[in-house]
Each structure stands twice: as structure tokens, then as C-alpha cells.
Amino acid sequence: MGLADKDHISELSDSSAIKICYKGRPECVCTHCAVRFISICAALDQDELEELEAMSQSASFPPKAGLFSQDEPVISLFSITEGVVRLYKLLPDGRRQIVGFALPGDFLGSSLPARFGVSADAVTSVVACRFSRQGFSTYIDDKPRLLKKLHEFASNELTLAQEQIVLLGRRSAEERIAAFLISLRDRMRRVGHVSVTLSLPMSRQDIADFLGLTIETVSRTFTKLAKDKRILIVPDGVRLTDPDRLEQLATG
Amino acid sequence: MGLADKDHISELSDSSAIKICYKGRPECVCTHCAVRFISICAALDQDELEELEAMSQSASFPPKAGLFSQDEPVISLFSITEGVVRLYKLLPDGRRQIVGFALPGDFLGSSLPARFGVSADAVTSVVACRFSRQGFSTYIDDKPRLLKKLHEFASNELTLAQEQIVLLGRRSAEERIAAFLISLRDRMRRVGHVSVTLSLPMSRQDIADFLGLTIETVSRTFTKLAKDKRILIVPDGVRLTDPDRLEQLATG
DNA sequence: TTTTTGGCTTGACTTATATCAATGCTCGAT
DNA sequence: ATCGAGCATTGATATAAGTCAAGCCAAAAA
Numbered sequence: 001m002g003l004a005d006k007d008h009i010s011e012l013s014d015s016s017a018i019k020i021c022y023k024g025r026p027e028c029v030c031t032h033c034a035v036r037f038i039s040i041c042a043a044l045d046q047d048e049l050e051e052l053e054a055m056s057q058s059a060s061f062p063p064k065a066g067l068f069s070q071d072e073p074v075i076s077l078f079s080i081t082e083g084v085v086r087l088y089k090l091l092p093d094g095r096r097q098i099v100g101f102a103l104p105g106d107f108l109g110s111s112l113p114a115r116f117g118v119s120a121d122a123v124t125s126v127v128a129c130r131f132s133r134q135g136f137s138t139y140i141d142d143k144p145r146l147l148k149k150l151h152e153f154a155s156n157e158l159t160l161a162q163e164q165i166v167l168l169g170r171r172s173a174e175e176r177i178a179a180f181l182i183s184l185r186d187r188m189r190r191v192g193h194v195s196v197t198l199s200l201p202m203s204r205q206d207i208a209d210f211l212g213l214t215i216e217t218v219s220r221t222f223t224k225l226a227k228d229k230r231i232l233i234v235p236d237g238v239r240l241t242d243p244d245r246l247e248q249l250a251t252g
Numbered sequence: 253m254g255l256a257d258k259d260h261i262s263e264l265s266d267s268s269a270i271k272i273c274y275k276g277r278p279e280c281v282c283t284h285c286a287v288r289f290i291s292i293c294a295a296l297d298q299d300e301l302e303e304l305e306a307m308s309q310s311a312s313f314p315p316k317a318g319l320f321s322q323d324e325p326v327i328s329l330f331s332i333t334e335g336v337v338r339l340y341k342l343l344p345d346g347r348r349q350i351v352g353f354a355l356p357g358d359f360l361g362s363s364l365p366a367r368f369g370v371s372a373d374a375v376t377s378v379v380a381c382r383f384s385r386q387g388f389s390t391y392i393d394d395k396p397r398l399l400k401k402l403h404e405f406a407s408n409e410l411t412l413a414q415e416q417i418v419l420l421g422r423r424s425a426e427e428r429i430a431a432f433l434i435s436l437r438d439r440m441r442r443v444g445h446v447s448v449t450l451s452l453p454m455s456r457q458d459i460a461d462f463l464g465l466t467i468e469t470v471s472r473t474f475t476k477l478a479k480d481k482r483i484l485i486v487p488d489g490v491r492l493t494d495p496d497r498l499e500q501l502a503t504g
Numbered sequence: 505t506t507t508t509t510g511g512c513t514t515g516a517c518t519t520a521t522a523t524c525a526a527t528g529c530t531c532g533a534t
Numbered sequence: 535a536t537c538g539a540g541c542a543t544t545g546a547t548a549t550a551a552g553t554c555a556a557g558c559c560a561a562a563a564a
Contacts (some may be wrong), residue, residue, distance in 0.1 A: 165417060166341050215543095222542095456513095
């Protein structure tokens, strides 16, 4: 992706893509939000929810649009309500490592850093609540419950990161793919998506860059798992034919 | 290490190894603590420091002693004042991945989890301040500054973890070793250790399990870096002969 | 002092995954 | 209906790192 392209996307996300959510609406829409009870908002009572809604905007991003870039000062924080976001780091020579995928309910910036440690862009169409860092940061100062919830979110991220470290440091390609599928299924479940068919909106290249493999190895490993009847490859995803054996593979 | 051995160590850390720090002393020793301003205690004023000291114990661990184990309920939290601790996860089949080394000033349990996500044991002799999770957790409830500091510590851990993910996913053996040495040097500096000679108290096996390599590859890579005059291998450590080129290697 | 032990290094060989190179598929544009 | 662009798959080959097997060295035990 060239610079010009990137600028175009930034522009998008700064103007046309953003719609004011609270102002001009007859009532609090957050009350009926799909991620009301799994996002940080779960820590809020009705009054607080309305307060926070007043200081938030809804932002939509088309696939591939950037939410923010590594090392950039943190102006906005995001709570994802729809879609999938990839979080990644780039090395100077162009190698990319995806450190995680954010799903609905996830909060980007939970550690309240001054600058982003990773870049983020939309894999699918994404809808997020955007908070100004300033406003959010001062708002939580006398909201210990919200601060604790944020801490909890940051802790979960750390746990996921440590599991990723084990995966990358000590597991084979087949184990990585199995662990990826199981972990994604489990996270989708928590978000309310219960199904044997797992949708994989990200490309093979994304999966490869997440698992520390090449696209060819990812492809071959999928084919192998399919031949062994542990998964069935379907358009835009896989069906977990034998989740138990897959889980066993994933665990080691 | 067998189970019997492990029990022995647990016993050690529960009795003879622990010395009460506050009671019976004429004054607050924390005031003169070596990590007073780099540990979480940096968030405390003198009064708070004394309060926290009253609810802490000093605990010493000999090399190889366990501080806690993965999945174990979190009874105590630790602030490391001396020595090096390895944090690791074990796979069912015995593979080990070290997720990090804790140095003086580091806090173990900053994410306040119900159970530990990793195991920890002493690499060198270790001295730590031990807090009961219960006591600490309720103490911070009306100490937003301390809670924020804790959040900051958890965030740093996340940042380190994400860098480790990039290292394990996308870097060669040589780059991993270089990054390890540079990162350790930088962390030692922050702790007040400024020297071209970097002490490496952990074994080659520890380094291998941290970098996702085998002990042989670690050894060969050290030898190669030494032949190329980028490091000089000395007893219990290395001298960084050419830190700039090493840093360049580490960055990519 | 000699022996043992545990950690480290080195060499020879193997292998899992990467790399390079076609080829195939799907879907939107022409 | 055909073309072309982007993904994805598959095959052939290369290579970085792993495995297996000595041997070395220093410190602890006998």
C-alpha cells in the first residue's frame, strides 16, 4: 500500500466515514448497542452510559482503511462494535507481524499510551465508537469501576499476547493453525457467534503474518487439515469438522 | 526438576526464606530502597509508602526457587528489589517458553489476575517485597494514582510482549540474539546498571527458551557474533564491542 | 588430587519451513 | 462472454535452524 493510498484512507476516516452518533438523536442508542455488555461499557450504569455516549462519535471504516498507525500520538481511542481489525507492527525492511485481531467488544488503546505501539486497520467493514483520549482519560479519573474495567481489558490483551508468544516460540505450523482456529472460535463465541462454521474474513497473508509463517505454509497446512478431515474449507471460512482433535492439536 | 524438589522450594519460600521487614525495625526501610523510584512505589508519597510497607514482607529466594506457578490462585504479589526472575509457560509435553525476565523494579501480578498466567522462578538470588493480593487490592481501591501506576506497569508488560511477538514471528536467530542483548542492556540501564559489559545470569537454555531457539543455535550464534567482533564473550556475560552494529541488527 | 557433574561448544546430518515458480480460481470490469 | 487482477493452491528446491552425538571446561564432590 503506497503513501498516497494511505492518505486517502486517513482522509476518509477523518471526514466522510464519521457520523455523529449522539447529537440530534432522540434517545440514547448505546442502550441497545450489540456490545453493550461485553465492551468496557459493561462497567457503566445508565447515567454514565449516557455521559460517555455524549462524548463519543460513531466511526465507520471500509475494508483496508487505517484506524491509526504505530508511533502516532494517541488522539482517539476506539471501542469496536462491528467488524474485524488487524493490529500489526512493521519492520523497517517491510516484514509485517500481526500481533492480534480485534473483534466487536474489544477496546483499542486500553493501556492509554501516549503513542500507539501498533498500527491498526480494518479487515472487514468496521464500526467503532471513537473517544478523544483527552476526554476519556479525564472522564475515567473519578470512575474507578471504569478504570478497573479498562485494566481488566489490558490484562486480557496481555494474556492473549503471552499465549501468542508460546505459539510463536514453541509450536509447529500445524499446531499454530489449529490454535488459531480454536482461539478464534472461542472469541467469536464470547461475542455471541456460536457455530461450527468459522468465518475467516482475513486473508491467508494476514493469517501467515499473525502466525509467523508464510502464505504457502498456511495454505498447505489448511489443505492437510482438510485431508485429515479435521476441517472443511468453505468460502470465506472453515467448518470445524473435528473440534476435539483440533483442540488437542492446539493444546500440544 | 521433580515434584519433591519443587515442594522443598515452596517450603523454603514459605518459611525460612521470608523475613518480616517492617515489624521490629526502627524506621521505614522502604525510604532507602534501591528501587524506590522505579518500582510501583514511585507513585506513593511518604505516608503511603509507610502504609504499604506495613502490609508488605520481604521475601528472599535462592536460585531456582519458585515464586509461583501457572494457574495457581494469586495469593501474593511481588515487587522485585534484587535479582532476576524468569517467567514462563510449560506445554503439556514439556516444551518451555520463557515469556520474560523480571528485573529489579518489576512488579509480578500487575494485571491483578485471579490466577497466575505464568510460572515464575528465581534465576539468581532474588529479593522481593511480597503483598497479599487481598490487602493490596483493597488498599489501591481509593488510591487512583497507584492504580494508574499499576496500569502503566501492565501496559509496559504488554509493549514488551508485543515486541517479543515480532521477534519470535519475524526475526532470524542472529537478530533475536542481538535484540535480546540490546533490550537487556537498555533495561539494565533504566535500573541504574550502565556498562558495556552485560551480565547474563541466565543459562543458555533459558536464553534459548526465551528466544524460541535451541541451546545449540544460541551457542553458535554467540560464537558467530564474537567472531564478527560484535561481542566479546566473558565469564557470566558478554561485552558489547560494537553496540551500534548490534542495535542495527536488532532493529532489522 | 582425582572424579564427577552440569553447562557450553562444536561437528555432522536431518528436517520443517521458506523460497521460487507455475497454475488455478473467483469476481468485478470491460 | 471474456479479460484481468488478486488471492489461493501446488510443486520443486533451498536453507536456517533442529537433532544427535561427541568433547570441553570449570566448579563441586569425593
